Amino acid sequence: MSTILKIFIFPAALIISCLGVNTILGGHITPGGGFQGGAIIAGAFIFGAVIYGLKDTPIKFSHDFMARMESAGALAYVFLGLAGLIFSGFYLYNLGVDLYGIIPEFIKTIFDYPDPINAGIIPYLNFVVGIKVMVGLSAVVIAFLGFKKEFDDEEDLEEIE
Amino acid sequence: MTFYAGPVILGFLMGFIMGSRIKFNPESGLNFTTGSYILIIIAALVAAYLIGPFPYYIDVPLASGFLSAIVGIFIGKVVLGRDIKDDNDNNTE
Numbered sequence: 001m002s003t004i005l006k007i008f009i010f011p012a013a014l015i016i017s018c019l020g021v022n023t024i025l026g027g028h029i030t031p032g033g034g035f036q037g038g039a040i041i042a043g044a045f046i047f048g049a050v051i052y053g054l055k056d057t058p059i060k061f062s063h064d065f066m067a068r069m070e071s072a073g074a075l076a077y078v079f080l081g082l083a084g085l086i087f088s089g090f091y092l093y094n095l096g097v098d099l100y101g102i103i104p105e106f107i108k109t110i111f112d113y114p115d116p117i118n119a120g121i122i123p124y125l126n127f128v129v130g131i132k133v134m135v136g137l138s139a140v141v142i143a144f145l146g147f148k149k150e151f152d153d154e155e156d157l158e159e160i161e
Numbered sequence: 162m163t164f165y166a167g168p169v170i171l172g173f174l175m176g177f178i179m180g181s182r183i184k185f186n187p188e189s190g191l192n193f194t195t196g197s198y199i200l201i202i203i204a205a206l207v208a209a210y211l212i213g214p215f216p217y218y219i220d221v222p223l224a225s226g227f228l229s230a231i232v233g234i235f236i237g238k239v240v241l242g243r244d245i246k247d248d249n250d251n252n253t254e
Contacts, residue, residue, distance in 0.1 A: 017179050021176060025171055025172055026215045052189065052191070056188070058186075058191060114166045130175070
Protein backbone atom coordinates (compact mmCIF):
# COMPACT_ATOMS: atom_id res chain seq x y z
CA MET A 1 0.00 0.00 0.00
CA SER A 2 1.06 3.59 -0.59
CA THR A 3 2.88 5.65 2.02
CA ILE A 4 0.06 8.21 2.16
CA LEU A 5 -2.40 5.50 3.18
CA LYS A 6 0.01 4.10 5.75
CA ILE A 7 0.40 7.53 7.36
CA PHE A 8 -3.29 8.39 7.25
CA ILE A 9 -5.03 5.16 8.27
CA PHE A 10 -3.88 4.71 11.88
CA PRO A 11 -4.99 8.19 13.06
CA ALA A 12 -8.19 7.84 11.05
CA ALA A 13 -8.86 4.45 12.65
CA LEU A 14 -8.57 6.00 16.12
CA ILE A 15 -11.01 8.78 15.25
CA ILE A 16 -13.42 6.27 13.66
CA SER A 17 -13.22 4.12 16.82
CA CYS A 18 -14.25 7.13 18.90
CA LEU A 19 -17.15 7.76 16.54
CA GLY A 20 -18.21 4.15 17.08
CA VAL A 21 -18.07 4.59 20.85
CA ASN A 22 -20.13 7.77 20.52
CA THR A 23 -22.70 5.89 18.43
CA ILE A 24 -22.94 3.15 21.07
CA LEU A 25 -23.38 5.67 23.89
CA GLY A 26 -26.15 7.53 22.08
CA GLY A 27 -28.09 4.39 21.26
CA HIS A 28 -30.93 5.19 23.65
CA ILE A 29 -31.48 8.74 22.33
CA THR A 30 -30.22 8.95 18.76
CA PRO A 31 -30.13 6.57 15.79
CA GLY A 32 -27.48 3.96 16.42
CA GLY A 33 -26.76 1.61 19.27
CA GLY A 34 -24.67 -1.41 20.08
CA PHE A 35 -24.66 -3.11 16.71
CA GLN A 36 -24.07 0.01 14.64
CA GLY A 37 -21.36 1.37 16.93
CA GLY A 38 -19.67 -2.02 17.19
CA ALA A 39 -19.69 -2.29 13.40
CA ILE A 40 -18.08 1.16 13.10
CA ILE A 41 -15.31 0.16 15.54
CA ALA A 42 -14.82 -3.11 13.65
CA GLY A 43 -14.63 -0.98 10.49
CA ALA A 44 -11.74 0.96 12.02
CA PHE A 45 -9.95 -2.30 12.77
CA ILE A 46 -10.65 -3.64 9.26
CA PHE A 47 -9.32 -0.38 7.79
CA GLY A 48 -5.97 -1.02 9.49
CA ALA A 49 -5.91 -4.75 8.75
CA VAL A 50 -6.50 -4.21 5.02
CA ILE A 51 -3.97 -1.39 4.64
CA TYR A 52 -1.13 -2.60 6.89
CA GLY A 53 -1.79 -6.31 6.66
CA LEU A 54 -2.75 -8.66 9.46
CA LYS A 55 0.80 -8.94 10.79
CA ASP A 56 1.72 -5.25 10.86
CA THR A 57 -1.55 -3.59 11.77
CA PRO A 58 -1.16 -1.46 14.94
CA ILE A 59 -4.60 -2.47 16.27
CA LYS A 60 -4.22 -6.13 17.12
CA PHE A 61 -7.07 -8.38 18.23
CA SER A 62 -5.63 -11.66 19.48
CA HIS A 63 -7.67 -14.85 19.62
CA ASP A 64 -7.72 -14.78 23.42
CA PHE A 65 -8.83 -11.15 23.50
CA MET A 66 -11.68 -11.79 21.09
CA ALA A 67 -12.81 -14.89 23.00
CA ARG A 68 -12.77 -12.97 26.30
CA MET A 69 -14.64 -9.96 24.95
CA GLU A 70 -17.25 -12.06 23.16
CA SER A 71 -17.86 -14.10 26.30
CA ALA A 72 -17.89 -11.05 28.57
CA GLY A 73 -20.39 -9.27 26.33
CA ALA A 74 -22.74 -12.24 26.16
CA LEU A 75 -22.49 -12.96 29.90
CA ALA A 76 -23.08 -9.32 30.84
CA TYR A 77 -26.21 -9.29 28.67
CA VAL A 78 -27.51 -12.48 30.28
CA PHE A 79 -26.71 -11.22 33.80
CA LEU A 80 -28.55 -7.94 33.17
CA GLY A 81 -31.52 -10.02 32.05
CA LEU A 82 -31.27 -12.32 35.04
CA ALA A 83 -31.03 -9.35 37.41
CA GLY A 84 -34.39 -8.23 36.06
CA LEU A 85 -35.78 -11.73 36.53
CA ILE A 86 -34.52 -11.96 40.12
CA PHE A 87 -35.67 -8.54 41.34
CA SER A 88 -38.89 -8.11 39.38
CA GLY A 89 -39.89 -11.49 37.94
CA PHE A 90 -39.44 -10.32 34.34
CA TYR A 91 -36.39 -11.22 32.22
CA LEU A 92 -34.58 -8.06 31.02
CA TYR A 93 -36.86 -5.84 33.13
CA ASN A 94 -35.56 -2.27 33.01
CA LEU A 95 -34.45 -2.04 36.64
CA GLY A 96 -33.12 1.50 36.31
CA VAL A 97 -36.51 2.86 35.24
CA ASP A 98 -38.95 0.53 37.08
CA LEU A 99 -42.11 1.41 35.16
CA TYR A 100 -44.28 -0.92 37.29
CA GLY A 101 -42.89 0.38 40.61
CA ILE A 102 -42.16 -3.10 41.94
CA ILE A 103 -38.50 -3.02 42.95
CA PRO A 104 -36.71 -1.39 45.93
CA GLU A 105 -35.32 2.09 45.44
CA PHE A 106 -31.66 1.14 45.99
CA ILE A 107 -31.82 -1.46 43.18
CA LYS A 108 -33.24 1.22 40.90
CA THR A 109 -30.39 3.54 41.83
CA ILE A 110 -27.76 0.87 41.12
CA PHE A 111 -29.01 0.15 37.60
CA ASP A 112 -29.85 3.73 36.64
CA TYR A 113 -27.65 5.18 33.90
CA PRO A 114 -26.44 8.64 35.01
CA ASP A 115 -27.66 10.90 32.22
CA PRO A 116 -30.65 13.26 31.72
CA ILE A 117 -32.83 10.60 30.05
CA ASN A 118 -32.80 8.00 32.88
CA ALA A 119 -32.74 5.17 30.37
CA GLY A 120 -32.02 2.48 32.96
CA ILE A 121 -30.21 -0.58 31.64
CA ILE A 122 -30.61 0.23 27.92
CA PRO A 123 -27.19 1.97 27.57
CA TYR A 124 -25.52 -0.92 29.41
CA LEU A 125 -27.14 -3.39 27.00
CA ASN A 126 -25.94 -1.24 24.08
CA PHE A 127 -22.44 -1.27 25.53
CA VAL A 128 -22.18 -5.05 25.88
CA VAL A 129 -23.75 -5.62 22.45
CA GLY A 130 -21.23 -3.15 21.02
CA ILE A 131 -18.33 -5.13 22.46
CA LYS A 132 -19.72 -8.38 21.08
CA VAL A 133 -20.31 -6.98 17.59
CA MET A 134 -16.90 -5.29 17.52
CA VAL A 135 -14.98 -8.51 18.10
CA GLY A 136 -17.44 -10.65 16.12
CA LEU A 137 -17.12 -8.70 12.89
CA SER A 138 -13.36 -8.29 13.37
CA ALA A 139 -13.03 -12.06 13.79
CA VAL A 140 -14.74 -12.63 10.44
CA VAL A 141 -12.30 -10.31 8.67
CA ILE A 142 -9.28 -11.79 10.47
CA ALA A 143 -10.42 -15.25 9.31
CA PHE A 144 -10.86 -14.07 5.71
CA LEU A 145 -7.44 -12.39 5.64
CA GLY A 146 -5.86 -15.50 7.18
CA PHE A 147 -7.52 -17.78 4.62
CA LYS A 148 -6.38 -15.50 1.81
CA LYS A 149 -2.79 -15.75 3.06
CA GLU A 150 -2.99 -19.54 3.16
CA PHE A 151 -4.58 -19.60 -0.30
CA ASP A 152 -1.83 -17.35 -1.70
CA ASP A 153 0.84 -19.57 -0.13
CA GLU A 154 -0.69 -22.65 -1.75
CA GLU A 155 -0.74 -20.88 -5.13
CA ASP A 156 2.93 -19.97 -4.74
CA LEU A 157 3.77 -23.61 -3.97
CA GLU A 158 1.91 -24.79 -7.07
CA GLU A 159 3.81 -22.27 -9.22
CA ILE A 160 7.12 -23.52 -7.83
CA GLU A 161 6.15 -27.13 -8.57
CA MET B 162 -23.36 22.91 36.41
CA THR B 163 -24.67 19.42 35.75
CA PHE B 164 -22.30 16.60 34.92
CA TYR B 165 -23.41 13.32 33.34
CA ALA B 166 -21.03 10.54 34.32
CA GLY B 167 -22.59 7.78 32.19
CA PRO B 168 -21.11 8.51 28.74
CA VAL B 169 -17.80 9.61 30.24
CA ILE B 170 -17.29 6.36 32.18
CA LEU B 171 -18.54 3.97 29.49
CA GLY B 172 -16.71 5.89 26.74
CA PHE B 173 -13.48 5.76 28.70
CA LEU B 174 -13.93 2.03 29.31
CA MET B 175 -14.54 1.28 25.63
CA GLY B 176 -11.60 3.48 24.62
CA PHE B 177 -9.39 1.79 27.19
CA ILE B 178 -10.24 -1.64 25.73
CA MET B 179 -9.37 -0.39 22.23
CA GLY B 180 -6.19 1.36 23.40
CA SER B 181 -4.95 -1.76 25.15
CA ARG B 182 -4.88 -3.52 21.75
CA ILE B 183 -2.65 -0.93 20.01
CA LYS B 184 0.68 -2.67 19.61
CA PHE B 185 3.27 -1.67 17.05
CA ASN B 186 5.38 -4.23 15.29
CA PRO B 187 8.95 -2.86 15.02
CA GLU B 188 9.44 -4.77 11.75
CA SER B 189 6.52 -2.91 10.13
CA GLY B 190 8.50 0.34 9.88
CA LEU B 191 5.61 2.41 11.21
CA ASN B 192 6.76 5.33 13.33
CA PHE B 193 4.21 7.70 14.85
CA THR B 194 5.88 10.47 16.85
CA THR B 195 4.51 12.47 19.80
CA GLY B 196 3.56 15.21 17.36
CA SER B 197 1.29 12.88 15.45
CA TYR B 198 -0.49 11.90 18.66
CA ILE B 199 -0.98 15.57 19.55
CA LEU B 200 -2.44 16.09 16.07
CA ILE B 201 -4.85 13.19 16.67
CA ILE B 202 -6.00 14.77 19.95
CA ILE B 203 -6.57 18.13 18.25
CA ALA B 204 -8.50 16.43 15.44
CA ALA B 205 -10.58 14.56 18.03
CA LEU B 206 -11.34 17.81 19.89
CA VAL B 207 -12.51 19.46 16.67
CA ALA B 208 -14.58 16.40 15.75
CA ALA B 209 -16.16 16.29 19.23
CA TYR B 210 -17.07 19.98 18.99
CA LEU B 211 -18.58 19.54 15.51
CA ILE B 212 -20.54 16.44 16.54
CA GLY B 213 -21.88 18.25 19.58
CA PRO B 214 -23.60 16.77 22.63
CA PHE B 215 -26.47 14.29 22.48
CA PRO B 216 -30.00 15.69 22.60
CA TYR B 217 -31.06 16.71 26.15
CA TYR B 218 -27.42 16.81 27.30
CA ILE B 219 -26.74 20.34 28.57
CA ASP B 220 -23.47 19.85 30.48
CA VAL B 221 -20.79 20.64 27.85
CA PRO B 222 -21.01 21.70 24.17
CA LEU B 223 -18.88 18.68 23.16
CA ALA B 224 -19.53 15.00 22.49
CA SER B 225 -18.37 13.86 25.94
CA GLY B 226 -18.40 10.14 25.03
CA PHE B 227 -16.23 10.82 21.98
CA LEU B 228 -13.67 12.76 24.01
CA SER B 229 -13.53 10.25 26.85
CA ALA B 230 -13.04 7.49 24.25
CA ILE B 231 -9.95 9.16 22.78
CA VAL B 232 -8.59 9.77 26.30
CA GLY B 233 -9.27 6.09 27.11
CA ILE B 234 -7.50 4.97 23.95
CA PHE B 235 -4.33 6.86 24.84
CA ILE B 236 -4.36 5.78 28.48
CA GLY B 237 -5.03 2.18 27.45
CA LYS B 238 -2.13 2.35 24.99
CA VAL B 239 0.21 3.74 27.67
CA VAL B 240 -0.89 1.29 30.38
CA LEU B 241 -1.42 -1.99 28.51
CA GLY B 242 -0.49 -1.47 24.86
CA ARG B 243 3.07 -2.76 24.88
CA ASP B 244 4.83 -3.15 21.56
CA ILE B 245 5.25 -6.61 20.04
CA LYS B 246 8.89 -7.10 21.05
CA ASP B 247 7.96 -6.78 24.74
CA ASP B 248 4.94 -9.01 24.44
CA ASN B 249 4.77 -12.77 24.21
CA ASP B 250 1.12 -12.63 23.14
CA ASN B 251 1.23 -13.68 19.49
CA ASN B 252 -1.51 -11.50 18.01
CA THR B 253 -3.79 -12.30 15.10
CA GLU B 254 -1.85 -15.45 14.25
